[in-house]
Amino acid sequence: MKNILKVIIIAPLIGAGGAVVLSCDKAVTEPIKEAYIPTKLDENAGTWKPYILTSSSEVVVSAPKAITDAVYLKELDSLKNKILPVLTPTNKDAIAYWGAGAVYRWNEIARELAARYNVPPASNAEGKYPVPDAANPLADPKFPFANPPYTARALAYLSVAQYDALVSTWNYKFKYNRKAPSKNDATISALLPVSDLPSYPSEDAVVAAASYTILVAMFPGEVPYLDAKLAEAKNARVWAGTNVPSDITAGDALGKAVGAKVMAKAKVDGMSAANNQTLVAGQIEAAKSRGIKDTWVSQEAPVRPPMLPNYGAVTTWNFDKATLTKIRPVMPYVVGSAEWQKEFGELEKINKSQTREQARIANYWADGAGSYTPPGHWSREAANLCHDNKFSEVATARAMALVSTALMDAGIACWDTKYYYYTPRPQQFGLKTSVGLPNFPSYTSGHSTFSAAAATVLGSIFPSKVTEMNDKAKEASNSRVYGLIHFRVDCEMGLVHGAKIGEFAIARGKTDGSGY
Amino acid sequence: MYAFIVLVCVTSSVYAQMPHDVIYMPKKTACIAVSYSNSSWKEYWENTLKRENLNMGTHTTQSIIPMVAVGVTDKLNVIVGLPYVSTKTSAGNLMGQKGIQDLSGWLKYQLVKNDKGISLHGLVGGSIPVGNYVPDFLPMSIGLQTKTAIGRLIANYTHKSGIYLTAHASYILRSKIKVDRDAYQADNRVYNTNEVSVPNATDVAARLGYIKDGSRIQAEFFAEHFTCVGGDNIRRNDMPFPTNNMTFTSVGFYGKYQPKNIGFNVRVAKVVDGLNVGQSMSFSVGLLYQLNYFKKEEKK
Numbered sequence: 001m002k003n004i005l006k007v008i009i010i011a012p013l014i015g016a017g018g019a020v021v022l023s024c025d026k027a028v029t030e031p032i033k034e035a036y037i038p039t040k041l042d043e044n045a046g047t048w049k050p051y052i053l054t055s056s057s058e059v060v061v062s063a064p065k066a067i068t069d070a071v072y073l074k075e076l077d078s079l080k081n082k083i084l085p086v087l088t089p090t091n092k093d094a095i096a097y098w099g100a101g102a103v104y105r106w107n108e109i110a111r112e113l114a115a116r117y118n119v120p121p122a123s124n125a126e127g128k129y130p131v132p133d134a135a136n137p138l139a140d141p142k143f144p145f146a147n148p149p150y151t152a153r154a155l156a157y158l159s160v161a162q163y164d165a166l167v168s169t170w171n172y173k174f175k176y177n178r179k180a181p182s183k184n185d186a187t188i189s190a191l192l193p194v195s196d197l198p199s200y201p202s203e204d205a206v207v208a209a210a211s212y213t214i215l216v217a218m219f220p221g222e223v224p225y226l227d228a229k230l231a232e233a234k235n236a237r238v239w240a241g242t243n244v245p246s247d248i249t250a251g252d253a254l255g256k257a258v259g260a261k262v263m264a265k266a267k268v269d270g271m272s273a274a275n276n277q278t279l280v281a282g283q284i285e286a287a288k289s290r291g292i293k294d295t296w297v298s299q300e301a302p303v304r305p306p307m308l309p310n311y312g313a314v315t316t317w318n319f320d321k322a323t324l325t326k327i328r329p330v331m332p333y334v335v336g337s338a339e340w341q342k343e344f345g346e347l348e349k350i351n352k353s354q355t356r357e358q359a360r361i362a363n364y365w366a367d368g369a370g371s372y373t374p375p376g377h378w379s380r381e382a383a384n385l386c387h388d389n390k391f392s393e394v395a396t397a398r399a400m401a402l403v404s405t406a407l408m409d410a411g412i413a414c415w416d417t418k419y420y421y422y423t424p425r426p427q428q429f430g431l432k433t434s435v436g437l438p439n440f441p442s443y444t445s446g447h448s449t450f451s452a453a454a455a456t457v458l459g460s461i462f463p464s465k466v467t468e469m470n471d472k473a474k475e476a477s478n479s480r481v482y483g484l485i486h487f488r489v490d491c492e493m494g495l496v497h498g499a500k501i502g503e504f505a506i507a508r509g510k511t512d513g514s515g516y
Numbered sequence: 517m518y519a520f521i522v523l524v525c526v527t528s529s530v531y532a533q534m535p536h537d538v539i540y541m542p543k544k545t546a547c548i549a550v551s552y553s554n555s556s557w558k559e560y561w562e563n564t565l566k567r568e569n570l571n572m573g574t575h576t577t578q579s580i581i582p583m584v585a586v587g588v589t590d591k592l593n594v595i596v597g598l599p600y601v602s603t604k605t606s607a608g609n610l611m612g613q614k615g616i617q618d619l620s621g622w623l624k625y626q627l628v629k630n631d632k633g634i635s636l637h638g639l640v641g642g643s644i645p646v647g648n649y650v651p652d653f654l655p656m657s658i659g660l661q662t663k664t665a666i667g668r669l670i671a672n673y674t675h676k677s678g679i680y681l682t683a684h685a686s687y688i689l690r691s692k693i694k695v696d697r698d699a700y701q702a703d704n705r706v707y708n709t710n711e712v713s714v715p716n717a718t719d720v721a722a723r724l725g726y727i728k729d730g731s732r733i734q735a736e737f738f739a740e741h742f743t744c745v746g747g748d749n750i751r752r753n754d755m756p757f758p759t760n761n762m763t764f765t766s767v768g769f770y771g772k773y774q775p776k777n778i779g780f781n782v783r784v785a786k787v788v789d790g791l792n793v794g795q796s797m798s799f800s801v802g803l804l805y806q807l808n809y810f811k812k813e814e815k816k
Contacts (some may be wrong), residue, residue, distance in 0.1 A: 026692065363697055
């Protein structure tokens with residue numbers, strides 16, 4: 001009996017021990033992004049200059065039914081009496097999720113897909129690295145390998161499609177001027193804030209359809225996932241009472257048409273030849289002829305072919321090929337020179353005694369395998385700034401397009417530089433890394449180029465953030481020295497290069513008719 | 517890429533002497549021990565795929581663990597340990613990590629003991645990170661930065677010949693952690709936060725051994741099974757992450773010889789099956805010193 005009592009006493013003690021030390025809550029806290037009324041309607045956005053479309057009326061959207069038409073009245077009646085009264089909690093979750101903004105969410109989805117696909121292929125039994133196959137995207141290795149250049153490009157075409165589609169949408173919205181359901185029938189109470197923006201065609205459906213079209217092309221293994229997102233994105237606007245189905249249908253058609261035009265452009269931008277490994281021997285010889293004595297060698301076992309050696313030949317957005325050559329950074333310090341020795345000394349010191357703060361910075365900006373990459377990092381930064389500043393959908397798309405075209409240009413120009421000089425990584429001289437070693441030449445730093453390009457554009461769009469953005473770019477750049485995978489000169493020259501690239505995007509933005 | 521049973525093993529080696537046995541330090545005595553552990557693996561389970569990685573070669577974790585066990589009463593012991601851990605690989609270029617890991621402590625209490633050799637013991641334990649090490653640079657990280665709380669029940673039957681059979685079951689609560697990055701992928705999605713949910717875990721073990729002269733001589737074979745409660749898997753050719761469902765079964769031998777107040781122990785274990793962990797082979801040796809000479813027999 002005494003023993004049983006002891007068990008009774010000790011058992012709760014064991015449980016209590018846990019409860020005292022820990023909270024058992026496993027849920028992590030993520031920022032909540034809520035719906036808002038944009039500070040500006042951007043009524044003139046239909047006149048803004050598109051990237052791919054010749055004009056905002058290139059894709060035709062026919063006039064909607066008048067608000068007095070029986071067909072439209074029936075849509076309102078159905079909304080009021082059949083859809084809104086029977087919303088489920090799942091419907092309401094979808095409304096709140098998509099309420100954060102169509103451009104915001106579709107960029108977030110793109111980043112998630114990039115993260116899922118950002119893993120280098122494993123070597124096979126023969127010691128070779130199979131190339132991902134677009135026709136068989138879910139086989140091992142999965143297609144695509146969403147590395148930083150690939151992700152930069154996917155995000156750029158996504159943003160451009162969203163922007164061009166929204167410029168068209170704004171054109172038709174103000175041309176036809178059919179207001180939101182709750183403005184036409186005061187007894188309809190929408191579940192999201194409703195502005196004076198005309199609701200035909202639905203900007204949310206336009207963005208969903210355009211984004212879907214780009215993303216299924218970029219991530220062909222994700223069709224079921226994207227189908228579900230597309231359906232939910234469109235339905236959520238009707239469930240919210242902010243659109244009738246005819247707003248959605250018209251937006252869907254416009255978005256798909258613009259998306260297809262943008263994808264047609266993407267198909268001929270040179271990406272299909274970006275992994276042309278037959279060029280590598282010539283690139284190495286050319287680099288040597290320029291005075292690079294020690295060239296880059298893959299440090300992986302088995303030796304992995306360099307990542308996208310011909311990505312530098314992909315078509316840029318905001319400047320031409322002659323400019324690409326003109327702004328290419330000058331030759332870095334040659335291995336063994338006094339300057340090189342000094343920079344190697346800095347790395348050796350970190351290799352011996354990396355501080356926790358250096359490790360933190362290296363980790364924060366690493367954005368390596370399994371992440372949405374540095375372009376994704378800056379895409380997120382841009383999207384959050386647009387959301388914080390209550391940008392309209394079209395103004396958000398404009399900012400995202402400026403940033404993501406600058407990021408893709410940065411990738412192209414940086415890759416051009418990398419394979420032009422073909423310089424070795426610090427690991428070829430015995431150093432370790434705390435972040436993982438990228439499998440391509442060292443000079444210049446991709447992180448530095450991407451970050452300076454994006455930070456420069458964001459500083460222009462959000463002038464109060466200039467210092468913050470530049471500091472972040474500088475930290476991202478330093479992170480590659482702290483992580484021991486770049487020499488100081490790789491990072492410093494990458495920053496200078498990236499800032500120049502960002503300026504070209506800013507120049508484009510100043511002449512797009514937005515007045516921003 | 518690879519996994520880190522290492523951490524789990526480090527943790528269990530800290531406890532190797534006591535929190536899973538039924539030996540108690542007598543009242544007013546204490547045992548100080550220092551053990552050295554070495555755990556290494558070449559192959560690991562990437563999800564269910566068993567593989568090696570030429571960019572790692574052999575992964576090795578070494579630790580030095582000072583610990584102390586105190587007999588508060590004959591039936592209640594306190595055990596505390598604090599490891600220093602280092603990691604390295606034989607190939608590739610990942611930087612080895614080293615530092616002080618987590619302070620762990622146990623309370624062990626004899627609940628029931630009858631005259632037929634059957635006893636039941638309850639333990640509560642916990643750990644808190646001491647070193648500010650990086651938890652998500654796996655498999656090089658020396659720990660996960662979780663705070664843990666453990667509840668464990670041990671049942672034992674000891675025949676008068678000295679042959680014994682021990683079994684235990686535990687539940688391990690593990691706290692959320694913070695990482696340096698503010699976004700990461702887990703469960704096939706991106707989390708936009710620096711908070712990471714580390715799954716809870718359970719472990720069960722069975723031991724068959726022989727014990728003599730109190731516990732001056734002890735030898736046993738054991739099998740242990742550690743499993744996470746939920747968690748995701750290492751993605752194809754990707755790195756492990758603290759959210760992974762790290763599961764393993766290991767078998768091994770433990771022996772102790774403590775003729776007087778100075779003694780030593782050895783432990784050898786091999787992982788025979790797993791998920792998201794390295795197939796480690798580990799050994800540890802410990803030097804034991806009992807502060808008060810045995811005034812009375814150790815209880816068993």
